[in-house]
């Protein structure tokens with residue numbers, strides 16, 4: 001009697017990691033056709049629970065009931081056989097293969113030819129209004145299209161439960177709206193959806209129910225139609241909380257960092273070339289760079305940080321000193337600091353402890369090169385306490401932190417070094433709203449102390465909230481730089497679509 005049972009029920013799921021209980025006796029149910037949000041602060045245990053359902057990791061205790069029957073899900077293939085699909089935050093696609101070839105790889109057990117699979121892709125994409133050509137090579141796809149590919153990959157196999165982990169963090173507002181239309185259509189057909197998000201407005205707009213995890217435990221369920229965004233927030237943090245703050249806009253003083261006629265031809269066949277960028281970033285201001293991912297943000301970050309060098313030293317100056325040919329460490333000696341777009345491998349080394357990761361960008365050695373162990377520990381603990389990083393202790397490996405907590409550690413490590421110039425890509429990516437506020441306040445304080453801050457982000461709400469001036473990147477070109485108070489969201493949207501006159505660009 002399948003119809004009478006919830007699609008999925010979890011009973012008393014417990015998962016322990018060394019030094020922490022990620023999920024503690026979590027029970028929840030999802031009905032057919034229900035869009036169910038999973039909310040919780042960073043480290044609350046959301047991803048762990050989803051990974052257990054999808055068979056990526058296993059519970060120590062508890063049971064999973066699928067349409068009324070207890071099941072063992074040992075691996076993602078078991079989950080897929082039941083009709084469970086998952087779209088991860090980080091896509092795992094092969095750039096040089098086509099859409100159809102990428103999907104074929106996920107279904108190696110199926111006997112469909114590429115031609116038959118392409119037919120199926122077209123049918124699914126037309127049915128749900130998600131245009132995607134099966135022959136397109138993945139490297140030509142935008143981020144939104146890549147996500148479509150991941151979703152279609154799940155839908156090809158009649159999916160009954162779709163899990164999405166922060167799916168809108170990589171999308172423009174328009175792309176997020178069309179994703180929601182697809183999810184609503186799927187739910188109307190009876191597909192259940194589990195949706196992880198830190199954006200409570202989205203949850204309110206899309207979901208029917210929300211379960212809230214706090215420190216690994218399910219602390220309640222809310223009917224999203226009747227709960228306000230503030231009530232959802234209070235359930236998450238267990239107290240009344242102010243969601244957002246307005247920050248005073250400032251116009252900076254003297255120019256600290258300047259880009260002059262900076263062009264860079266990408267040697268990556270899938271990269272974006274930067275074209276004649278001119279920009280001044282002043283002491284005491286935050287400059288926000290908007291743009292749809294893949295328009296040169298990655299390259300701009302690399303050229304500002306020194307991971308990629310300018311052709312001419314004077315194309316990039318700090319306080320008038322030409323630094324275009326200096327490497328990242330040499331630029332740091334002039335007071336620069338960076339928060340790169342990837343946490344793992346670039347922002348932090350997963351196998352290293354937090355103390356060692358602190359040392360990576362903040363050298364704490366004595367005259368003979370001896371490590372100052374006490375200072376290293378103090379610094380890591382200062383970052384942990386100032387930015388509310390949830391971890392076992394300062395000697396825990398970075399890989400044991402939840403995504404949002406590692407992000408807080410990386411940005412905290414950079415801000416506490418009091419840089420003169422900070423270049424930060426997606427500073428609050430995957431960070432819960434309480435911690436996002438802490439990070440915003442720290443960035444504003446850094447600005448108020450006279451630093452020049454560049455924020456490269458796809459999150460327009462965030463850019464409008466904390467930037468003093470704004471611009472956008474499109475196909476490696478920079479839109480005009482204007483005070484945030486003088487631009488509208490529509491104008492920035494047009495910049496992001498390439499509608500600007502390069503002559504006016506600053």
Ligand SMILES: Nc1ncnc2c1ncn2[C@@H]1O[C@H](COP(=O)(O)OP(=O)(O)OP(=O)(O)O)[C@@H](O)[C@H]1O
Pocket residue numbers: 017018020021022040041042043044045046047048049390391399400401402403404405430432
């Ligand atoms: N492989 C691991 N080893 C040790 N501890 C881990 C591991 N993976 C997760 N944890 C811990 O389990 C807890 C829950 O982490 P999880 O990633 O599920 O949180 P989350 O709610 O998804 O957080 P975020 O919003 O930051 O993604 C955290 O305290 C984290 O440090």
